[in-house]
Amino acid sequence: MAHRLLTSPNRLSARFAFIFTISLSFTYLCYSIISCRGTIMTNSQTNSQAYDDKRCVTNKNAGGKKLLGKVEEGCTSTFVDVKEAQRDGAGGTSATGSSRGEGKLSKNISLAQKYGNKKLPNALIVGVKKGGTRAVLEFIRIHPDVRALGTEPHFFDRNYDRGLDWYR
Ligand SMILES: Nc1ncnc2c1ncn2[C@@H]1O[C@H](COP(=O)(O)OS(=O)(=O)O)[C@@H](OP(=O)(O)O)[C@H]1O
Incomplete structure:
Protein backbone atom coordinates (compact mmCIF):
# COMPACT_ATOMS: atom_id res chain seq x y z
CA MET A 1 0.00 0.00 0.00
CA ALA A 2 2.76 2.37 0.99
CA HIS A 3 4.75 1.86 -2.17
CA ARG A 4 1.79 2.93 -4.28
CA LEU A 5 1.98 6.33 -2.65
CA LEU A 6 5.58 6.80 -3.71
CA THR A 7 6.13 9.08 -6.64
CA SER A 8 8.38 8.02 -9.50
CA PRO A 9 11.63 9.69 -8.28
CA ASN A 10 11.02 8.28 -4.83
CA ARG A 11 10.52 4.81 -6.25
CA LEU A 12 13.78 5.15 -8.13
CA SER A 13 15.70 6.19 -5.06
CA ALA A 14 14.06 3.42 -3.03
CA ARG A 15 15.09 0.91 -5.68
CA PHE A 16 18.62 2.31 -5.66
CA ALA A 17 18.77 2.11 -1.90
CA PHE A 18 17.58 -1.52 -2.02
CA ILE A 19 20.20 -2.50 -4.60
CA PHE A 20 22.87 -0.63 -2.69
CA THR A 21 21.94 -2.46 0.53
CA ILE A 22 21.96 -5.83 -1.22
CA SER A 23 25.36 -5.22 -2.80
CA LEU A 24 26.75 -3.98 0.53
CA SER A 25 25.47 -7.09 2.29
CA PHE A 26 26.93 -9.31 -0.41
CA THR A 27 30.31 -7.59 -0.14
CA TYR A 28 30.27 -7.97 3.65
CA LEU A 29 29.35 -11.66 3.30
CA CYS A 30 32.22 -12.27 0.87
CA TYR A 31 34.63 -10.42 3.12
CA SER A 32 33.50 -12.42 6.16
CA ILE A 33 33.90 -15.73 4.34
CA ILE A 34 37.39 -14.83 3.10
CA SER A 35 38.64 -13.54 6.45
CA CYS A 36 37.07 -16.45 8.33
CA ARG A 37 38.76 -18.93 6.00
CA GLY A 38 42.09 -17.21 6.56
CA THR A 39 41.67 -17.41 10.31
CA ILE A 40 40.83 -21.12 10.22
CA MET A 41 43.83 -21.83 8.01
CA THR A 42 46.12 -19.81 10.26
CA ASN A 43 44.81 -21.56 13.36
CA SER A 44 45.19 -25.00 11.86
CA GLN A 45 48.73 -24.21 10.77
CA THR A 46 49.59 -22.92 14.23
CA ASN A 47 48.03 -25.95 15.90
CA SER A 48 49.82 -28.34 13.62
CA GLN A 49 53.10 -26.56 14.27
CA ALA A 50 52.51 -26.67 18.00
CA TYR A 51 51.66 -30.33 17.71
CA ASP A 52 54.77 -31.04 15.65
CA ASP A 53 56.96 -29.37 18.25
N1 LIG B 1 33.43 -33.67 37.66
C1 LIG B 1 32.51 -34.58 37.87
N2 LIG B 1 31.51 -34.35 38.72
C2 LIG B 1 30.57 -35.28 38.93
N3 LIG B 1 30.55 -36.48 38.34
C3 LIG B 1 31.53 -36.75 37.48
C4 LIG B 1 32.55 -35.83 37.20
N4 LIG B 1 33.38 -36.40 36.31
C5 LIG B 1 32.88 -37.62 36.03
N5 LIG B 1 31.77 -37.82 36.74
C6 LIG B 1 30.93 -39.01 36.74
O1 LIG B 1 31.70 -40.11 37.20
C7 LIG B 1 31.19 -41.29 36.60
C8 LIG B 1 32.29 -42.06 35.97
O2 LIG B 1 33.24 -42.40 36.94
P1 LIG B 1 34.46 -43.33 36.55
O3 LIG B 1 35.23 -42.71 35.42
O4 LIG B 1 35.25 -43.61 37.77
O5 LIG B 1 33.76 -44.60 36.01
S1 LIG B 1 34.33 -46.05 35.98
O6 LIG B 1 34.14 -46.63 37.28
O7 LIG B 1 35.73 -46.03 35.57
O8 LIG B 1 33.51 -46.72 34.96
C9 LIG B 1 30.19 -40.87 35.59
O9 LIG B 1 28.92 -41.04 36.17
P2 LIG B 1 27.73 -41.72 35.38
O10 LIG B 1 27.43 -40.80 34.23
O11 LIG B 1 26.61 -41.80 36.36
O12 LIG B 1 28.21 -43.06 34.92
C10 LIG B 1 30.51 -39.44 35.37
O13 LIG B 1 29.39 -38.70 34.92
Missing part, protein backbone atom coordinates in the same frame (compact mmCIF):
# COMPACT_ATOMS: atom_id res chain seq x y z
CA LYS A 54 56.11 -32.01 20.80
CA ARG A 55 55.37 -34.96 18.63
CA CYS A 56 55.55 -38.42 20.08
CA VAL A 57 57.91 -40.59 18.13
CA THR A 58 56.06 -43.83 17.82
CA ASN A 59 57.95 -46.84 18.84
CA LYS A 60 57.33 -49.76 16.53
CA ASN A 61 58.05 -52.20 19.34
CA ALA A 62 55.46 -50.61 21.58
CA GLY A 63 52.44 -52.33 20.09
CA GLY A 64 50.29 -54.08 22.59
CA LYS A 65 52.59 -53.33 25.53
CA LYS A 66 51.16 -51.84 28.65
CA LEU A 67 52.73 -48.52 29.38
CA LEU A 68 51.31 -46.12 31.84
CA GLY A 69 52.95 -42.86 32.61
CA LYS A 70 55.39 -40.28 31.35
CA VAL A 71 58.77 -41.28 30.07
CA GLU A 72 61.46 -38.76 30.82
CA GLU A 73 63.17 -36.97 27.97
CA GLY A 74 66.87 -37.48 27.57
CA CYS A 75 67.04 -40.87 29.20
CA THR A 76 63.96 -42.89 28.45
CA SER A 77 61.82 -40.52 26.50
CA THR A 78 59.76 -41.40 23.51
CA PHE A 79 58.91 -37.69 23.37
CA VAL A 80 61.54 -35.70 21.63
CA ASP A 81 61.70 -32.07 20.69
CA VAL A 82 61.14 -32.59 16.98
CA LYS A 83 61.65 -28.93 16.18
CA GLU A 84 65.08 -28.90 17.78
CA ALA A 85 66.10 -32.11 16.10
CA GLN A 86 64.91 -30.86 12.72
CA ARG A 87 66.73 -27.58 13.21
CA ASP A 88 69.93 -29.41 14.02
CA GLY A 89 69.28 -31.86 11.24
CA ALA A 90 68.88 -29.10 8.66
CA GLY A 91 72.48 -28.07 9.26
CA GLY A 92 71.93 -24.59 7.89
CA THR A 93 72.51 -22.55 11.01
CA SER A 94 73.77 -25.30 13.20
CA ALA A 95 77.49 -25.51 13.74
CA THR A 96 77.38 -29.24 14.23
CA GLY A 97 75.42 -30.06 11.12
CA SER A 98 72.91 -32.73 10.31
CA SER A 99 74.71 -35.70 11.76
CA ARG A 100 74.26 -34.30 15.27
CA GLY A 101 70.52 -33.85 14.81
CA GLU A 102 70.04 -37.29 13.34
CA GLY A 103 72.26 -38.77 15.99
CA LYS A 104 70.27 -37.07 18.73
CA LEU A 105 66.98 -38.28 17.30
CA SER A 106 68.16 -41.83 16.77
CA LYS A 107 69.74 -41.85 20.25
CA ASN A 108 66.42 -40.84 21.77
CA ILE A 109 64.58 -43.48 19.78
CA SER A 110 67.06 -46.20 20.65
CA LEU A 111 66.92 -45.27 24.33
CA ALA A 112 63.16 -45.36 24.18
CA GLN A 113 63.27 -48.77 22.58
CA LYS A 114 65.69 -49.94 25.25
CA TYR A 115 63.96 -48.56 28.33
CA GLY A 116 60.71 -46.84 27.37
CA ASN A 117 58.50 -49.89 27.13
CA LYS A 118 59.78 -51.42 30.29
CA LYS A 119 59.18 -48.63 32.71
CA LEU A 120 56.74 -48.67 35.57
CA PRO A 121 54.25 -45.83 35.69
CA ASN A 122 55.26 -42.53 37.22
CA ALA A 123 51.76 -42.03 38.57
CA LEU A 124 48.67 -44.03 39.32
CA ILE A 125 45.12 -42.80 39.47
CA VAL A 126 43.38 -44.66 42.24
CA GLY A 127 39.68 -44.44 42.81
CA VAL A 128 36.52 -46.34 43.44
CA LYS A 129 34.24 -47.38 40.66
CA LYS A 130 32.20 -44.49 39.34
CA GLY A 131 34.41 -42.14 41.32
CA GLY A 132 35.32 -40.02 38.28
CA THR A 133 38.76 -41.51 37.66
CA ARG A 134 38.24 -41.46 33.92
CA ALA A 135 37.62 -37.72 34.01
CA VAL A 136 40.81 -37.20 36.03
CA LEU A 137 42.77 -39.24 33.51
CA GLU A 138 41.36 -37.34 30.54
CA PHE A 139 42.27 -34.01 32.11
CA ILE A 140 45.84 -35.12 32.88
CA ARG A 141 46.18 -36.65 29.43
CA ILE A 142 45.74 -33.25 27.82
CA HIS A 143 49.34 -32.45 28.77
CA PRO A 144 51.59 -33.25 25.79
CA ASP A 145 54.24 -34.97 27.93
CA VAL A 146 51.83 -37.45 29.43
CA ARG A 147 51.33 -40.86 27.96
CA ALA A 148 48.64 -43.04 29.37
CA LEU A 149 46.84 -46.21 28.59
CA GLY A 150 43.57 -45.96 26.77
CA THR A 151 42.03 -48.70 28.86
CA GLU A 152 42.44 -49.55 32.51
CA PRO A 153 45.05 -52.30 33.00
CA HIS A 154 43.37 -53.71 36.14
CA PHE A 155 46.77 -54.88 37.33
CA PHE A 156 46.13 -54.80 41.06
CA ASP A 157 42.71 -56.43 41.04
CA ARG A 158 42.73 -58.81 38.08
CA ASN A 159 46.24 -59.24 36.72
CA TYR A 160 48.47 -59.08 39.78
CA ASP A 161 49.52 -62.70 39.39
CA ARG A 162 51.04 -61.91 36.02
CA GLY A 163 53.79 -59.96 37.72
CA LEU A 164 55.61 -56.74 37.07
CA ASP A 165 57.01 -57.90 33.75
CA TRP A 166 53.49 -57.98 32.43
CA TYR A 167 52.69 -54.66 34.04
CA ARG A 168 55.65 -52.76 32.59
